[in-house]
Amino acid sequence: xxxxxxxxxxxxxEVLSISGLILLLWAAWAxxxxxxxxxxxxxxxxxxxxxxxxPALYGAAMGADTVAFGGQYRADAFSAFGKLxxxxxxxxxxxxxxxxxxxxxxxxxxxxxxxxxxxxxMGMMVSATDLLTLYIGLELNSLASYVLxxxxxxxxxxxxxxxxxxxxxxxxxxxxxxxxxxxxxxxxTTSFEGIRHALSAGTLSTxxxxxxxxxxxxxxxxxxxxxxxxxxxxxxEGAPTPVTTFFATASKVSALGLLMRISLMAFGAAPAxxxxxxxxxxxxxxxxxxxxxxxQDNIKRLMAYSSINNVGFILIGLxxxxxxxxxxxxxxxxxxxAMSVAGFVAVLxxxxxxxxxxxxxxxxxxxxxxxPGLAAALAAVMFSLAGIPPLFGFWGKFVVFQAAVQANLVxxxxxxxxxxxxxxxxxxxxxxxMYFDEAVDKVRGKSDxxxxxxxxxxxxxxxxxGYLLTxxxxxxAGNAAAALFHV
Amino acid sequence: MSGFPILNLMLLVPLVGAVACLKAxxxxxxxxxxxxxxxxxxxxxxLWANFDTGGAQWQxxxxxxxxxxxxxxxxxxxxALLLIALTVFLMPICxxxxxxxxxxxxxxxxxxxxxxxxxxxxxxAAQDLFLFYIMFEAGLIPMYLIIGIWGxxxxxxxxxxxxxxxxxGSVLMLIAMFWMVNAAGxxxxxxxxxxxxxxxxxxxxxLAFFASFAVKMPMWPVHTWLxxxxxxxxxxxxxxxxxxxxxxxxxGFIRFSLPxxxxxxxxxxxxxxxxxMAAVVITSLIALVQHDMKKLIAYSSVAHMAIVTIGLFAxxxxxxxxxxxxxxxxxxxxxxxxxxxxxxxxxxxxREIDRYGGLAINMPYFAxxxxxxxxxxxxxxxxSGFVGEFLSLMGVYQxxxxxxxxxxxxxxxxxxxxxYLYRRVVFGEQKNADAAAMPDLDAREWAxxxxxxxxxxxxxxxxxxxxxxxxxxxxxxxxxVAVAAPKGDAQVKKGAxxxxxxxxxxxxxxH
Numbered sequence: 001x002x003x004x005x006x007x008x009x010x011x012x013x014e015v016l017s018i019s020g021l022i023l024l025l026w027a028a029w030a031x032x033x034x035x036x037x038x039x040x041x042x043x044x045x046x047x048x049x050x051x052x053x054x055p056a057l058y059g060a061a062m063g064a065d066t067v068a069f070g071g072q073y074r075a076d077a078f079s080a081f082g083k084l085x086x087x088x089x090x091x092x093x094x095x096x097x098x099x100x101x102x103x104x105x106x107x108x109x110x111x112x113x114x115x116x117x118x119x120x121x122m123g124m125m126v127s128a129t130d131l132l133t134l135y136i137g138l139e140l141n142s143l144a145s146y147v148l149x150x151x152x153x154x155x156x157x158x159x160x161x162x163x164x165x166x167x168x169x170x171x172x173x174x175x176x177x178x179x180x181x182x183x184x185x186x187x188x189t190t191s192f193e194g195i196r197h198a199l200s201a202g203t204l205s206t207x208x209x210x211x212x213x214x215x216x217x218x219x220x221x222x223x224x225x226x227x228x229x230x231x232x233x234x235x236x237e238g239a240p241t242p243v244t245t246f247f248a249t250a251s252k253v254s255a256l257g258l259l260m261r262i263s264l265m266a267f268g269a270a271p272a273x274x275x276x277x278x279x280x281x282x283x284x285x286x287x288x289x290x291x292x293x294x295x296q297d298n299i300k301r302l303m304a305y306s307s308i309n310n311v312g313f314i315l316i317g318l319x320x321x322x323x324x325x326x327x328x329x330x331x332x333x334x335x336x337x338a339m340s341v342a343g344f345v346a347v348l349x350x351x352x353x354x355x356x357x358x359x360x361x362x363x364x365x366x367x368x369x370x371x372p373g374l375a376a377a378l379a380a381v382m383f384s385l386a387g388i389p390p391l392f393g394f395w396g397k398f399v400v401f402q403a404a405v406q407a408n409l410v411x412x413x414x415x416x417x418x419x420x421x422x423x424x425x426x427x428x429x430x431x432x433x434m435y436f437d438e439a440v441d442k443v444r445g446k447s448d449x450x451x452x453x454x455x456x457x458x459x460x461x462x463x464x465x466g467y468l469l470t471x472x473x474x475x476x477a478g479n480a481a482a483a484l485f486h487v
Numbered sequence: 488m489s490g491f492p493i494l495n496l497m498l499l500v501p502l503v504g505a506v507a508c509l510k511a512x513x514x515x516x517x518x519x520x521x522x523x524x525x526x527x528x529x530x531x532x533x534l535w536a537n538f539d540t541g542g543a544q545w546q547x548x549x550x551x552x553x554x555x556x557x558x559x560x561x562x563x564x565x566x567a568l569l570l571i572a573l574t575v576f577l578m579p580i581c582x583x584x585x586x587x588x589x590x591x592x593x594x595x596x597x598x599x600x601x602x603x604x605x606x607x608x609x610x611x612a613a614q615d616l617f618l619f620y621i622m623f624e625a626g627l628i629p630m631y632l633i634i635g636i637w638g639x640x641x642x643x644x645x646x647x648x649x650x651x652x653x654x655x656g657s658v659l660m661l662i663a664m665f666w667m668v669n670a671a672g673x674x675x676x677x678x679x680x681x682x683x684x685x686x687x688x689x690x691x692x693x694l695a696f697f698a699s700f701a702v703k704m705p706m707w708p709v710h711t712w713l714x715x716x717x718x719x720x721x722x723x724x725x726x727x728x729x730x731x732x733x734x735x736x737x738x739g740f741i742r743f744s745l746p747x748x749x750x751x752x753x754x755x756x757x758x759x760x761x762x763x764m765a766a767v768v769i770t771s772l773i774a775l776v777q778h779d780m781k782k783l784i785a786y787s788s789v790a791h792m793a794i795v796t797i798g799l800f801a802x803x804x805x806x807x808x809x810x811x812x813x814x815x816x817x818x819x820x821x822x823x824x825x826x827x828x829x830x831x832x833x834x835x836x837x838r839e840i841d842r843y844g845g846l847a848i849n850m851p852y853f854a855x856x857x858x859x860x861x862x863x864x865x866x867x868x869x870x871s872g873f874v875g876e877f878l879s880l881m882g883v884y885q886x887x888x889x890x891x892x893x894x895x896x897x898x899x900x901x902x903x904x905x906x907y908l909y910r911r912v913v914f915g916e917q918k919n920a921d922a923a924a925m926p927d928l929d930a931r932e933w934a935x936x937x938x939x940x941x942x943x944x945x946x947x948x949x950x951x952x953x954x955x956x957x958x959x960x961x962x963x964x965x966x967x968v969a970v971a972a973p974k975g976d977a978q979v980k981k982g983a984x985x986x987x988x989x990x991x992x993x994x995x996x997x998h
Contacts, residue, residue, distance in 0.1 A: 368595075369592070372595075383628055388624060388625070388627060388628060388654070389620065389621040389624045389625045390621050390622075390624075390625040394621070394624075398556070398617070398661075399556070401661065401662060401665060402556070402665045402668075402669075405662060405665035405666050405669055406665070406669050410662065410666060413662050413665070414659060414662050417658040417659065417661060417662055418655070418658060418659065420658065421651060421654050421655045421658060424650070424651060424654055425647075425651060428631070428647060428650060428651075431631075432635060432643060432646070432647075435632060435635060435636055436635045436636060436642070436643055436646070467553070467554050468553060468554075470554045470555040470556065471553075471554065471555045473555070474555035474556070
């Protein structure tokens with residue numbers, strides 16, 4: 001009976017993996033001609049998986065009912081929150097991809113499948129409650145991601161970014177695995193529950209602390225937090241833009257979800273041991289993300305630094321090490337996903353006369369005159385990322401800083417928010433180029449309808465109208481955070 | 488009027504206008520903007536007419552639980568009423584000032600202005616701490632665009648400076664707000680105004696708020712963004728910047744710093760006085776040597792705002808009322824002076840003082856109005872400038888005669904730089920042929936100058952109209968800060984009690 005119950009709990013993952021395998025056969029059979037059809041089918045599969053996950057979130061599922069496979073896995077509200085965001089981001093990636101790849105005649109049938117398997121791995125990451133499940137999910141996601149980064153085989157930058165991501169990603173996985181082994185060695189268990197129990201009993205052994213540090217270092221790489229952020233700008237710039245969108249949204253959500261689960265659940269009994277590391281990484285990410293972006297002239301690189309910067313703010317929520325902090329992180333992550341989607345879709349829509357992507361910021365000069373709608377959306381993304389009210393990006397910063405002040409981390413909040421002003425400088429630069437400079441009229445290409453629709457939806461979400469969703473968002477994030485802290 | 492959501496409507500009207508302007512052409516956009524701002528002016532007049540002077544402290548309150556963590560809560564007292572009235576009064580004039588001078592991207596321009604109007608009214612009407620913060624900060628975006636797109640030659644530097652300076656000032660205030668809400672358990676401003684924060688915490692909270700309001704005000708030495716922003720902004724941008732945006736700093740002190748942190752306000756009063764004294768003297772002297780008309784008026788604004796801050800930190804009724812009156816008066820007068828500069832700038836396209844001269848000959852009516860506003864800026868009795876400055880200085884005299892002494896030099900220096908400006912621009916010989924050929928005011932410019940002139944005189948001759956709505960609120964504020972007020976050096980002694988009738992008469996004169 002236990003097995004049946006467990007299989008019911010992971011229904012979403014089963015749907016994803018079985019459909020993935022069937023679609024793989026279809027892809028092998030029909031070849032690249034079927035790429036679009038497979039994409040559409042994959043979006044449908046992701047929608048079904050999301051629908052399966054949603055009730056757990058709305059019903060605030062938590063506790064023993066959600067535990068599957070003897071504590072290896074949890075299908076609670078927290079994992080549902082993460083999965084919904086992951087599946088939605090993956091669907092967005094699949095929707096925006098064809099218009100981009102068609103330009104290079106490189107829409108391959110493998111693409112939707114890799115996204116599907118990566119999403120499956122990510123879903124496992126946010127549900128994992130055992131070090132081994134965690135690692136399986138992580139690697140399933142990573143291997144698919146390495147290939148995705150390099151999917152434009154003929155493009156040197158894409159290949160380079162794939163290689164970089166692979167080498168550095170493997171290194172990080174190694175570090176993480178080393179941490180896992182130390183943690184196992186010193187606590188005698190791989191289950192999060194067990195680790196929590198072992199850490200809460202008596203004094204903390206040095207080995208266990210080392211284990212935690214290594215695990216967190218490996219995770220810091222995955223979420224691209226400083227000082228393990230170096231790969232981000234190169235990979236974001238080199239990878240095809242739809243893939244970058246995927247990395248900036250789904251990958252971020254899953255890695256952050258995993259980090260939250262592992263630090264708040266497994267290491268939750270000894271927050272003092274890792275809080276300082278998180279605070280250090282948070283401030284460093286905010287500052288490096290802000291300073292590094294200043295000299296950038298490629299919009300994708302700029303978005304990469306911006307993601308480092310934003311991860312810093314999200315980590316402030318983690319530094320609180322309490323339930324309101326976790327809820328604040330989730331709200332921020334949801335808003336950040338919307339901002340990234342809007343930002344990258346807008347970048348995808350920047351095409352010159354021949355339909356080639358325009359990525360240089362200088363080429364956006366005077367965009368507000370030639371393409372007012374697109375410029376306004378991009379400006380809204382920039383102000384939103386900078387956290388300027390009344391745009392919705394402000395709300396993300398609002399909740400994490402509020403959580404930090406409530407957790408008596410006033411100094412951290414003050415430093416973080418002061419550093420956010422540095423970040424405002426480069427976001428303003430993009431707005432300045434688009435609005436104040438003379439028009440160069442480089443961006444003349446037609447945009448895909450799907451891009452336009454997605455951009456409008458995401459822009460409305462990050463506009464002041466987004467505030468009307470705060471009650472709903474807070475309820476969901478509250479459910480998810482409560483599940484995370486339900487021991 | 489009870490139950491009619493007039494404040495919501497006042498916020499909504501410009502917002503709808505802004506959306507309509509976005510897509511409209513130049514002609515349509517300016518008509519939409521004019522109509523919208525006039526509708527808001529009428530609504531503002533209705534608001535004032537229905538305001539129950541001496542009635543409940545908070546009127547026209549509207550509340551809706553739309554958001555998590557804060558409320559959509561509006562409501563005004565007399566202080567907010569006057570500042571909202573100032574805003575809606577200046578807005579049609581701003582649109583008028585832009586009527587011909589804005590040629591490129593007019594739709595977006597008017598949209599930005601109307602958005603500013605919504606946000607400014609929102610700042611004064613917000614009764615929720617975070618709603619206030621959102622409105623307060625949101626104004627940065629349209630103003631950044633106004634300066635950056637339609638500004639002068641050095642507009643980009645000025646827009647960055649404006650944005651980053653004010654942003655850096657404000658973010659720490661947000662952290663302080665979190666702390667306050669955490670401690671008091673509410674985001675409601677009226678409740679927080681009654682809440683007693685522990686004195687040691689007040690120190691930090693005060694400093695965080697001070698960082699924001701001092702930059703916005705602006706106080707010396709964080710005023711340097713203002714001359715740049717003023718000089719580069721288009722005329723209407725300068726009017727709104729001087730007229731309303733600077734008042735947000737003063738409003739912040741009245742609404743937050745003083746009532747919420749009375750002990751810390753008293754503790755830091757010497758700091759505020761010191762900065763204000765420095766500002767009055769230094770910026771007046773700087774204004775004296777300016778060659779750029781807008782820069783001169785910008786520095787004079789800093790000096791006037793310093794008189795506002797000393798009045799606020801005098802902790803007595805005269806000082807507080809005086810500060811409010813200076814803010815209103817400065818809103819009108821500095822706005823009018825920028826408008827005057829705009830009038831001649833539109834004709835000659837330079838702000839260089841030396842390029843003008845002898846305008847009294849070819850532009851007599853312009854000279855008349857410019858004289859009126861120059862005198863009002865100096866604080867000549869009978870104009871609005873006098874009442875506020877007099878009350879404010881009298882208020883601070885009770886606290887510290889030295890501060891009053893130093894700040895009064897501001898009046899003398901003010902007369903010096905303003906009259907010097909007037910002499911160089913309007914009097915003297917007509918040394919530049921092109922300046923001598925400029926036509927006098929046209930109908931549009933008359934329509935902008937006359938209301939400003941009339942209100943300036945009204946406020947100077949019968950300030951009671953403007954004092955009455957806020958008297959009760961100022962009294963409440965005074966009672967709140969009186970506990971902590973530092974002991975003054977004036978040694979005022981109460982005389983023997985007089986018969987009641989005589990006392991009433993004396994009281995009436997003081998105002």
